Amino acid sequence: DxxxxxxxxxxxxxxxxNVTLSCEQNLNxxxxxxxxxxxxxxxxxxxxxxxxxxxxxxxxxxxxxxxREKKESFPLTVTSAQKNPTAFxxxxxxxxxxxxxxxxxxxxRLLVL
Amino acid sequence: xxxxxxxxxTLSVQEGDSAVIKCTYSDSASNYxxxxxxxxxxxxxxxxxxxxxxxxxxxxxxxxxxxxxxxxFSLHITETQPEDSAVYFCAATYNSGGGADxxxxxxxxxxxxxx
Numbered sequence: 001d002x003x004x005x006x007x008x009x010x011x012x013x014x015x016x017x018n019v020t021l022s023c024e025q026n027l028n029x030x031x032x033x034x035x036x037x038x039x040x041x042x043x044x045x046x047x048x049x050x051x052x053x054x055x056x057x058x059x060x061x062x063x064x065x066x067x068r069e070k071k072e073s074f075p076l077t078v079t080s081a082q083k084n085p086t087a088f089x090x091x092x093x094x095x096x097x098x099x100x101x102x103x104x105x106x107x108x109r110l111l112v113l
Numbered sequence: 114x115x116x117x118x119x120x121x122x123t124l125s126v127q128e129g130d131s132a133v134i135k136c137t138y139s140d141s142a143s144n145y146x147x148x149x150x151x152x153x154x155x156x157x158x159x160x161x162x163x164x165x166x167x168x169x170x171x172x173x174x175x176x177x178x179x180x181x182x183x184x185x186f187s188l189h190i191t192e193t194q195p196e197d198s199a200v201y202f203c204a205a206t207y208n209s210g211g212g213a214d215x216x217x218x219x220x221x222x223x224x225x226x227x228x
Contacts, residue, residue, distance in 0.1 A: 033215050042119070042202055042218035043157070058215050059114065090156060101147065102216060104156040 003027040004105035006091050011110045013078065013085060021076045021108045023091035029103075030096035032074035036060060037088040037107075049074055050096065078110065086112050115140040117205050119219025127227050132193055134222045136203035137185040143205040146179060146186050147216070151200045160201075161188070190224075198226045 004025045013019045023032065031050050035043040045058030049068040063082025068074055074093075078085045088109050092102040116139040126132045138146075144165035149157035163170045163177045163186065170177050174193075179186040190197055200223050204216040 035215075035218075040220070042117075042220045043204075043216070044218070045215035048215045059217075101159055101162065103159070106156050 006105040029093035115217040
């Protein structure tokens, strides 16, 4: 777990603004993921990436974008098109192979001003 | 896509008693089923997982059972302790062996251990 970092811990977004959440891992994991968690809800998959320069949409990708230029990094941008962005955002990573354990970062809490 | 249902949403047990949380999944192709524990404001932590080639797995006070025919799996915690109080999530995913897919989570069970 300690090998996955997310920043910032708290992020405030103004109306119409794009914001980027950082996720870095030093576990040499191939796959990385972004989940959104709302109060009283389970985690929902936004995007995931199995290898560098490749990523797939999850269940709730609308209003979000990602990039995977480096194995260690998988930033998530919350665009102005995401009308309800207030949530707890969790990044995870795992070894390649699909059934390997996903380890989570500490999360970023995004709030709208 | 996959859909995971989790019950109950809240479970209160006396310290020392057992707790059971149940999940059902919809996609019969799912082959990996982890359980996560999340304390308030913290990240989810894996506590146990099971793959579709086994029916039961134990780790000290924690066990998970899987019934592929009925498409359900359960978490069993014995001799519950105050530190077991948290929200527990089940999840499921299918992987063909070619890559790492995302997990589909249940909505969580708030486990309360009464002293």
